[in-house]
Amino acid sequence: MTAAGAKISVQGVAKTFQSAAGDAVSALGEVDLDIAPGEFVSIVGPSGCGKSTLLNVLAGFEEPSQGEALMDGRPIRGPGPERGVVFQEYALFPWLTVAGNVAFGPASRGIAADEVAARVRHYVAMVKLDGSERKYPHELSGGMRQRCALARCIANDPDVLLMDEPLAALDALTRLSLQDELLRIWSEASRERPKTVLYITHAIDEAIYLSDRVVVMSERPGRIRRVIEVPFARPRAPEIRTDPRFHALTDEIWLLLRREP
Ligand SMILES: Nc1ncnc2c1ncn2[C@@H]1O[C@H](COP(=O)(O)OP(=O)(O)O)[C@@H](O)[C@H]1O
Ligand SMILES: [Mg+2]
Known part of the structure; x- marks a missing residue:
């Protein structure tokens, strides 16, 4: 390339x-x-x-x-x-609900309220948090929080x-x-x-x-x-984890990481 x-x-x-x-x-x-x-x-x-x-x-x-x-x-x-960024933690505003967090980016860039609401519905459903729109981050499990962080990020369509x-x-x-x-x-x-x-x-x-x-x-x-090319086709399914090539790649990377400079 x-x-x-x-x-x-x-x-x-x-x-x-x-x-x-x-x-x-x-x-x-x-x-x-x-x-x-x-x-x-x-x-x-x-x-x-x-x-x-x-x-x-x-x-x-x-x-x-x-x-x-x-x-x-x-x-x-x-x-x-x-360019959207998702971190390990601290990615959500604790004082905003799920919907408020997802709406934040588009709303702060001046997108019209009905369009923001449509995006919130779309992305909240995409990350399967429908039903939790009005919850605050502290009410969510770690996995739900990261799904919300992902929705918040992609709601800006980066x-x-x-x-x-x-x-x-x-x-x-x-x-x-x-x-x-x-x-x-x-x-x-x-x-x-x-x-x-x-x-x-x-x-x-x-x-x-x-x-x-x-x-x-x-x-x-x-x-x-x-730089290692991964040969598996998409969409990927958990079965590839048992593929011998998956193990061979894991070993190869492991050895590279362990090697002295
Ligand atoms: N703002 C900073 N000021 C001084 N040193 C920093 C700063 N940010 C990172 N470092 C140092 O740079 C190195 C690389 O950090 P980082 O990029 O966070 O590594 P990684 O994400 O691979 O664990 C580390 O030694 C870290 O302590
Ligand atoms: Mg790091």
């Missing part, structure tokens, strides 16, 4: 932070990565290798110290509704979804069922226009199950160690 056709293009991006004591912390090494429109790409890597830093650069929350991140060939200069370990705080069974929900929601939301996903996780099986490609990063300052 040429950078020209990429939805997201990361070109020589590196990030160094200044600590409070004045030392430089190299958080992210030089990274080059192109993501095609509609592609689902995961990043796995050791804790602290700069995954969130890279996602924050793409979200426009952080500026790279070096290199450039582009969307549709244009440099990313700050946050924007065309082209790109940036997800930073969105399922990491959930118990194992909820995590598995939400992986399937996420794939279904992504494919439904992509019907009109493809949605490109960059997904960070530390769970190797999750990365394989969800993605078209898995980017494996090295220790901090993280660099791309390898």
Whole structure:
């Protein structure tokens, strides 16, 4: 793929932070990565290798110290509704209901009230939270909260979804069922226009199950160690977890993560 056709293009991006004591912390090494429109790409890597830093650069929350991140060939200069972000937690406004959270983005961009209400109905149903519209985040289970966060994000109809370990705080069974929900929601939301996903996780099986490609990063300052193509067709079903190729990919990524720099 040429950078020209990429939805997201990361070109020589590196990030160094200044600590409070004045030392430089190299958080992210030089990274080059192109993501095609509609592609689902995961990043796995050791804790602290700069995954969130890279996602924050793409979200426009952080500026790279070096290199450039582009969307549709244009440099990313700050946050924007065309790039939706879902975090592990704290993604919902606790003082707003489910409906209020989902309505927030479209309403704050001046979309007419009846159109906002229609979007709320559409996306709340898509994430199967109908019946819980008037509940507050503290009344929801962890899984319901993350479905609400997803609805809140896609209610802005972003082209790109940036997800930073969105399922990491959930118990194992909820995590598995939400992986399937996420794939279904992504494919439904992509019907009109493809949605490109960059997904960070530390769970190797999750990365394989969800993605078209898995980017494996090295220790901090993280660099791309390898990019692995996932061969399974879509729609994906839980049976692929027992496929020998699934296990072979899991082992391959595991060995890459364990390897010394
Ligand atoms: N705002 C910041 N100031 C200083 N250091 C930071 C800042 N954000 C992240 N870091 C450091 O950069 C490194 C990478 O962090 P992060 O991107 O959060 O890693 P990951 O998400 O892969 O666990 C870590 O050593 C972290 O402590
Ligand atoms: Mg992180």
